[in-house]
Amino acid sequence: AQTVTQSQPEMSVQEAETVTLSCTYDTSESDYYLFWYKQPPSRQMILVIRQEAYKQQNATENRFSVNFQKAAKSFSLKISDSQLGDAAMYFCASPPTSGTYKYIFGTGTRLKVLA
């Protein structure tokens, strides 16, 4: 993808509830991947989930799932049964496509989990 946009600087969710973080992207590629990264406070950024564009099925990793709308160029992250440990910055990202080396990151969404 050439651009990645996260329009929600901050979100809050009650513990045990579900929250959806939004991401839109733009690309001229037909085959590509999209990632969600999590950066907990004072801890390393880690990959949460990845989606292959040509796969119809939305990726799922335990309580984390994506809603991938290829035509709309939308890639949102749903966190179910939110836990206090989910509080973090979340970045949507696009890895390099053919002929490039750059990972493109969104500006991030800070998720607060309320007890």
Place this chain on the structure above:
Amino acid sequence: DVKVTQSSRYLVKRTGEKVFLECVQDMDHENMFWYRQDPGLGLRLIYFSYDVKMKEKGDIPEGYSVSREKKERFSLILESASTNQTSMYLCASSFSGQGWNEQYFGPGTRLTVT
């Protein structure tokens, strides 16, 4: 587990000092990256290296240089630190190629220039 380590978690330097930030990865990754992270701006790429002694400028290379003498080590150098370089610096590494290769990140260095 992949490990990417950075030499310091917190660093305070004076304006005009030469600053070295070091990053080491233990997964034999070809690619290494230096990013700067500022609130509201996300991650901005400073420099990228795809092999020993090879480097490419990223989006904001001005005021920075890098060195990669060994595959596992990638250093970021601030030749003459300025207050506008106060930021969080993240190192990352990955295998080469495109597609599914995720980046692995270090814990970050929070640099304050006074």
